[in-house]
Amino acid sequence: MxxxxxxxxxxxxxxxxxxxxxxxxxxxxxxxxxxxxxxxxxxxxxxxxxxxxxxxxxxxxxxxxxxxxxxxxxxxxxxxxxxxxxxxxxxxxxxxxxxxxxxxxxxxxxxxxxxVRGEESAMMLQPRNHTMAILGLGSSVATPQGGIEAEVLVVESFEELKKRQKEAIGKIVVYNQPFIGASKAAEVGAVATLIRSITPFSINRYWMGHNDPMTTACITVEDAMMMARMAKRGQRIVVRLTMNAQTFxxxxxxxxxxxxxxxxxxxxxxxxxxxxxxxxxxxxxxxxxxxxxxxxxxxxxxxxxxxxxxxxxxxxxxxxxxxxxxxxxxxxxxxxxxxxxxxxxxxxxxxxxxxxxxxxxxxxxxxxxxxxxxxxxxxxxxxxxxxxxxxxxxxxxxxxxxxxxxxxxxxxxxxxxxxxxxxxxxxxxxxxxxxxxxxxxxxxxxxxxxxxxxx
Amino acid sequence: MxxxxxxxxxxxxxxxxxxxxxxxxxxxxxxxxxxxxxxxxxxxxxxxxxxxxxxxxxxxxxxxxxxxxxxxxxxxxxxxxxxxxxxxxxxxxxxxxxxxxxxxxxxxxxxxxxxVRGEESAMMLQPRNHTMAILGLGSSVATPQGGIEAEVLVVESFEELKKRQKEAIGKIVVYNQPFIGASKAAEVGAVATLIRSITPFSINRYWMGHNDPMTTACITVEDAMMMARMAKRGQRIVVRLTMNAQTFxxxxxxxxxxxxxxxxxxxxxxxxxxxxxxxxxxxxxxxxxxxxxxxxxxxxxxxxxxxxxxxxxxxxxxxxxxxxxxxxxxxxxxxxxxxxxxxxxxxxxxxxxxxxxxxxxxxxxxxxxxxxxxxxxxxxxxxxxxxxxxxxxxxxxxxxxxxxxxxxxxxxxxxxxxxxxxxxxxxxxxxxxxxxxxxxxxxxxxxxxxxxxxx
Structure with missing residues (x-):
């Protein structure tokens, strides 16, 4: 529920x-x-x-x-x-x-x-290599063949995204916000969205939600928080995201x-x-x-x-x-x-x-x-x-x-x-x-x- | 620790x-x-x-x-x-x-x-298809090319394994026992061992331990308990296990x-x-x-x-x-x-x-x-x-x-x-x-x- x-x-x-x-x-x-x-x-x-x-x-x-x-x-x-x-x-x-x-x-x-869910993967390429645990949200659309490689913009809320919408163009938006359900990043020109898992407690777990059709996956609380720390330090974060779901x-x-x-x-x-x-x-x-x-x-x-x-x-x-x-x-x-x-x-x-x-x-x-x-x-x-x-x-x-x-x-x-x-x-x-x-x-x-x- | x-x-x-x-x-x-x-x-x-x-x-x-x-x-x-x-x-x-x-x-x-850890996977083939989350124990040896496909013997303790050692020959032994660290199944002729994750609490998590060199992986508490229930119902369990670690x-x-x-x-x-x-x-x-x-x-x-x-x-x-x-x-x-x-x-x-x-x-x-x-x-x-x-x-x-x-x-x-x-x-x-x-x-x-x- x-x-x-x-x-x-x-x-x-x-x-x-x-x-x-x-x-x-x-x-x-x-x-x-x-x-x-x-x-x-x-x-x-x-x-x-x-x-x-x-x-x-x-x-x-x-x-x-x-x-x-x-x-x-x-x-x-x-x-x-x-x-x-x-x-x-x-x-x-x-x-x-x-x-x-x-x-x-x-x-x-x-x-x-x-x-139908397809192969899914997310790999952090900068500031370091790190394989992320992800789960595409239901109804998510696939990335282009070979995936998306893009810089990450970390936001804490939809309000912050609206304020920083010029920065979001062409980026993968990471929501480091507990209990956010929907994704509006596509409206401001982002190429994909990664949403922090909905839970008050995590052991590297991802959460599976439903979604408006766009490229959206859930990431772990741990990875969302780490990317937020990296962003605060001014580090450039780049992720390669691949999702191959199909809708029949x-x-x-x-x-x-x-x-x-x-x-x-x-x-x-x-x-x-x-x-x-x-x-x-x-x-x-x-x-x-x-x-x-x-x-x-x-x-x-x-x-x-x-x-x-x-x-x-x-x-x-x-x-x-x-x-x-x-x-x-x-x-x-x-x-x-x-x-x-x-x-x-x-x-x-x-x-x-x-x-x-x-x-x-x-x-x-x-x-x-x-x-x-x-x-x-x-x-x-x-x-x-x-x-x-x-x-x-x-x-x-x-x-x-x-x-x-x-x-x-x-x-x-x-x-x-x-x-x-x-x-x-x-x-x-x-x-x-x-x-x-x-x-x-x-x-x-x-x-x-x-x-x-x-x- | x-x-x-x-x-x-x-x-x-x-x-x-x-x-x-x-x-x-x-x-x-x-x-x-x-x-x-x-x-x-x-x-x-x-x-x-x-x-x-x-x-x-x-x-x-x-x-x-x-x-x-x-x-x-x-x-x-x-x-x-x-x-x-x-x-x-x-x-x-x-x-x-x-x-x-x-x-x-x-x-x-x-x-x-x-x-060095290699590709690892475990797939339950009987009584139904189920992809299991596993993690090879440190120093584990690889399976033969293409993996092992074998019937599972679930035991609750090393004592039970000793009693049932004739049944273990050629099988994959699953320990559904909390806090068991070592694996002795090879001694009685098992082809591999799957050990229940060491934790009092799990969300589909696997645990990484160290191991005597044999083919041993950790499985989740959830999967261990499910296989124990299946065994109790008299269901035949078959798993395909693939592990490709290397020791240098x-x-x-x-x-x-x-x-x-x-x-x-x-x-x-x-x-x-x-x-x-x-x-x-x-x-x-x-x-x-x-x-x-x-x-x-x-x-x-x-x-x-x-x-x-x-x-x-x-x-x-x-x-x-x-x-x-x-x-x-x-x-x-x-x-x-x-x-x-x-x-x-x-x-x-x-x-x-x-x-x-x-x-x-x-x-x-x-x-x-x-x-x-x-x-x-x-x-x-x-x-x-x-x-x-x-x-x-x-x-x-x-x-x-x-x-x-x-x-x-x-x-x-x-x-x-x-x-x-x-x-x-x-x-x-x-x-x-x-x-x-x-x-x-x-x-x-x-x-x-x-x-x-x-x-």
């Missing part, structure tokens, strides 16, 4: 959907029931919530989401948009969700970008859907999670973990024979990291039924030790969610913060659908985000058990309440 | 030497002076110690060791044994030490190993020496620090930091016009990481004067936030050192732990010379040790100021006391 400023691209994504066909003519519930009654209704789920938690954390399902994620990532590896591995990943998930006994498992066609016509792909069909109101849609995986790393954290706990939320209900009034739906996005492509197409296709979407949920900041939820919705809806969170007291994950976020659910939230995102102790997230470090070694089975329990309790209870969440 | 089990190789190293020619016929002092008098004598250095600390931490020398280290590592980069960069590094340091006005700056010839005849090199010559007893030798730098990373932490604070210890005395009774000597080792080659040759050459070595000091665990010293010596010597440490109260680095350690001073300590090593809050050390992550980004100017102050106070005061440290 990342904040809104940072564009992204990727692979395929997951949605957990719990909704309520509240008479298809009513746009949405306004919370007809007096609140004390709703609170009492929610409290009556204490035992059910406990049984879900017991199953996920101490029972037969203990470590299941972790082990399934390990098998998935070890088997498939990375799965970038347009790749054979993405096709394999979709087939793998489609079979696995069916085999798990989930309902209405099916694929929905989407068109996705097809960009959009490819055919699928969003993958699985459900527990509602007993009273079988229509609908909630809870969108990303299965974002770049072509580096294995996307265990971003967002294999999110996908797996959304699968697990349905599985836990199924094992316990819990069929909610409304439908729980998990959707695995294709090409989430290429600007939420699969999620956007899903929204366009299904927004006609928006009144039936009760709650959208997304986990895209890692499945680390969970704290609770972040939530976007009306004050009335928040009051209901606060009661639901009390059911999670056995695992001490009852916090309900402001502002649910997630690239794949924001269009639903902007259109008025309540939205929740998993809130985790995520300080390590950007250490691994979009790097080769995003592997199973980042994940903990215990943390994933807790995330799965939280996710399943919230999804099941909200899907089973007598009324939809007020808007 | 590393513990004794882990062999090492490297580059060039630094010695800070403060000694006392205590009448050349006397083997060593036994502490003729009553202890209360010595304690009083040491306390009289409070003001001098304060002036050293002020200069290093708040005064004109603030950040100097950091900036000099940045210039050195940015200019030279890595500097493996036998390389052109090592020659450049020695020339750079020789000129810089002279330019700084230090005394008796000279080079002492040594013979060092000359091993030993090369000519130099230890680099600088001094502040003692006013009363100009002979001698203390305090050996490593300037260890592998061919990956830039050796800012291991052991550029140690080298720079040893240089700085002399510089601070010089700026303040402090000339101790005995000589302060800094020695920069060549090829420290190839088994302490430069340090060993220095010992062989100078051990004839061992009675004149008052104290050997080594900083090879990083110049992070300092806590104090680790010390090896007699109870009487320890008592003296404890008084010296009190002078460091202004920067709260007064602890004196047991057991000074350091590959480059241990032969002196084994022969009875008191030895001290810098004790730092070093929990991050093995995150970066012998990796591409060992760059200036690991260092902090404030921490280096404190290390320099500690180092300079201890070296100066011990060199200036009326008597040598008791043995």
């Amino acid at each position: 990342q904040g809104r400023q940072i564009k992204r691209c990727g692979l395929f994504s997951l949605t957990l959907l719990a909704t309520f066909l509240h008479c298809s003519c009513l746009p949405h519930s306004t919370g007809g029931k007096p609140f004390p009654e709703t609170a009492k209704e929610i409290a009556s789920y204490t035992k059910v919530a406990k049984s879900i938690i017991d199953l996920a954390v101490y029972g037969k399902a203990q470590n299941r989401s972790y082990e399934r994620l390990a098998d998935f990532t070890d088997t498939i590896g990375n799965r970038v948009s347009g790749s054979k591995n993405l096709d394999l990943a979709i087939k793998y998930m489609f079979s696995a969700l069916r085999k798990d006994g989930l309902e209405n498992v099916h694929l929905e066609p989407v068109k996705i970008p097809h960009w 016509p959009d490819a055919d792909s699928f969003n993958t859907v699985a459900e527990i069909i509602g007993s009273e109101h079988p229509e609908q849609v909630i809870s969108l999670l990303n299965v974002v995986i770049w072509d580096v790393g294995q996307g265990a954290m971003d967002d294999g973990g999110g996908a797996l706990i959304s699968w697990e939320a349905l599985s836990l209900s199924k094992v316990l024979g819990l069929r909610p009034r409304r439908t729980l739906r998990t959707v695995l996005w294709s090409a989430e990291e290429q600007g939420g492509v699969g999620a956007q197409q899903y929204f366009q296709l299904h927004k006609v039924n928006i009144s039936n979407f009760n709650l959208v949920m997304e986990s895209d900041l890692g499945t680390f030790s969970p704290l609770g939820l972040q939530f976007t919705g009306s004050a009335q809806a928040r009051a209901v969610m606060a009661e639901v969170m009390k059911l999670l007291k056995p695992i001490n994950t009852t916090t309900l913060e402001e502002h649910g976020e997630g690239v794949d659910i924001e269009m639903w939230m902007d259109a008025g659908v309540p939205g929740a995102s998993l809130h985790v102790a995520d300080s390590r997230y950007f250490w691994f985000h979009h790097t080769n470090g995003d592997t199973m070694s980042v994940q903990s089975p215990i943390e994933m058990n807790l995330c799965s329990a939280l996710w399943a309790v919230v999804a099941y209870v909200v899907a089973d309440l007598e009324e939809m969440l007020p808007r | 590393q513990g004794r089990q882990i062999k090492r190789c490297g580059l060039f190293s630094l010695t800070l030497l403060a000694t006392f020619l205590h009448c050349s016929c006397l083997p060593h002092s036994t502490g003729g002076k009553p202890f209360p008098e010595t304690a009083k004598e040491i306390a009289s250095y409070t003001k001098v110690a304060k002036s050293i600390i002020d200069l290093a931490v708040y005064g004109k020398a603030q950040n100097r060791s950091y900036e000099r280290l940045a210039d050195f590592t940015d200019t030279i980069g890595n500097r493996v044994s036998g390389s052109k960069n090592l020659d450049l590094a020695i020339k750079y340091m020789f000129s810089a030490l002279r330019k700084d006005g230090l005394e008796n700056v000279h080079l002492e010839p040594v013979k060092i190993p000359h091993w 005849p030993d090369a000519d090199s130099f230890n680099t020496v600088a001094e502040i010559i003692g006013s009363e007893h100009p002979e001698q030798v203390i305090s050996l620090l490593n300037v260890v730098i592998w061919d990956v990373g830039q050796g800012a932490m291991d052991d550029g930091g140690g080298a720079l604070i040893s240089w700085e210890a002399l510089s601070l005395s010089k700026v303040l016009g402090l000339r101790p009774r005995r000589t302060l000597r800094t020695v920069l080792w060549s090829a420290e990481e190839q088994g302490g080659v430069g340090a060993q040759q220095y010992f062989q050459l100078h051990k004839v004067n061992i009675s004149n070595f008052n104290l050997v000091m080594e900083s090879d665990l990083g110049t992070f936030s300092p806590l104090g010293l680790q010390f090896t010596g007699s109870a009487q010597a320890r008592a003296v050192m404890a008084e010296v440490m009190k002078l460091l109260k202004p920067i709260n680095t007064t602890t004196l732990e047991e057991h000074g350690e350091g590959v480059d001073i241990e032969m002196w300590m084994d022969a009875g010379v008191p030895g001290a090593s810098l004790h730092v809050a070093d929990s991050r050390y093995f995150w970066f040790h012998h990796t591409n992550g060992d760059t200036m980004s690991v260092q902090s100017p404030i921490e280096m100021n404190l290390c320099s102050a500690l180092w300079a106070v201890v070296a100066y005061v011990v060199a200036d006391l009326e008597e040598m440290l008791p043995r």
Whole structure:
């Protein structure tokens, strides 16, 4: 994941959907029931919530989401948009969700970008020879045959670049700025851009972002800082940059859907999670973990024979990291039924030790969610913060659908985000058990309440 | 650095030497002076110690060791044994030490190993294609032309390998064991060994160690753990490994020496620090930091016009990481004067936030050192732990010379040790100021006391 400023691209994504066909003519519930009654209704789920938690954390399902994620990532590896591995990943998930006994498992066609990374290298030639670790940003265009050899201009910000734009002509611009996502250097006549890796912590790691089509690569924090020091000393820096990526016509792909069909109101849609995986790393954290706990939320209900009034739906996005492509197409296709979407949920900041939820919705809806969170007291994950976020659910939230995102102790997230470090070694089975329990309790209870969440 | 089990190789190293020619016929002092008098004598250095600390931490020398280290590592980069960069590094340091006005700056010839890394790659072919990040261990022998393609045997320990030695024949042995240094797989008929990177924390990083001559590479923690999971699932793992390193005849090199010559007893030798730098990373932490604070210890005395009774000597080792080659040759050459070595000091665990010293010596010597440490109260680095350690001073300590090593809050050390992550980004100017102050106070005061440290 990342904040809104940072564009992204990727692979395929997951949605957990719990909704309520509240008479298809009513746009949405306004919370007809007096609140004390709703609170009492929610409290009556204490035992059910406990049984879900017991199953996920101490029972037969203990470590299941972790082990399934390990098998998935070890088997498939990375799965970038347009790749054979993405096709394999979709087939793998489609079979696995069916085999798990989930309902209405099916694929929905989407068109996705097809960009293929080529050979990439950057060599510092002055003031000394130094091979740099780089990673071209997604959608980056290739350098001319043989690469570019140019002097470097180091800037600390876009503002500095604007001030020094005459100096940038014909140069390779190096942004030594933490957390800059976009590159505007082409506008001022630079031949390429090198962006400092987005992370608060680095061990020679590069980060893979999405990009407007130009020649842009990510470099390590270490190299960015070294070039800044060299520039400050007045040293001339020359780099030879070679990038050979190719962009092909959009490819055919699928969003993958699985459900527990509602007993009273079988229509609908909630809870969108990303299965974002770049072509580096294995996307265990971003967002294999999110996908797996959304699968697990349905599985836990199924094992316990819990069929909610409304439908729980998990959707695995294709090409989430290429600007939420699969999620956007899903929204366009299904927004006609928006009144039936009760709650959208997304986990895209890692499945680390969970704290609770972040939530976007009306004050009335928040009051209901606060009661639901009390059911999670056995695992001490009852916090309900402001502002649910997630690239794949924001269009639903902007259109008025309540939205929740998993809130985790995520300080390590950007250490691994979009790097080769995003592997199973980042994940903990215990943390994933807790995330799965939280996710399943919230999804099941909200899907089973007598009324939809007020808007 | 590393513990004794882990062999090492490297580059060039630094010695800070403060000694006392205590009448050349006397083997060593036994502490003729009553202890209360010595304690009083040491306390009289409070003001001098304060002036050293002020200069290093708040005064004109603030950040100097950091900036000099940045210039050195940015200019030279890595500097493996036998390389052109090592020659450049020695020339750079020789000129810089002279330019700084230090005394008796000279080079002492040594013979060092000359091993050159070649192309290296490892590709998993089964159960799926996966490009692995590897780094051949120093002195590793090349694979046959075209590489080795073999099945993998994953073991968790050398004990497990011994039990399963029949299975190892013709295979590539993967050690999924934290902190294993050596490889014995060749003895049981394996064709090559892949060792899990030595670190408590990894972001797809590989570690560079030294090795008995066989085909051995380091792999990431992430890949080692993945192969262990695959093996547990009963999956067949096949890897193609290619390594093209070459070993040449030993090369000519130099230890680099600088001094502040003692006013009363100009002979001698203390305090050996490593300037260890592998061919990956830039050796800012291991052991550029140690080298720079040893240089700085002399510089601070010089700026303040402090000339101790005995000589302060800094020695920069060549090829420290190839088994302490430069340090060993220095010992062989100078051990004839061992009675004149008052104290050997080594900083090879990083110049992070300092806590104090680790010390090896007699109870009487320890008592003296404890008084010296009190002078460091202004920067709260007064602890004196047991057991000074350091590959480059241990032969002196084994022969009875008191030895001290810098004790730092070093929990991050093995995150970066012998990796591409060992760059200036690991260092902090404030921490280096404190290390320099500690180092300079201890070296100066011990060199200036009326008597040598008791043995």
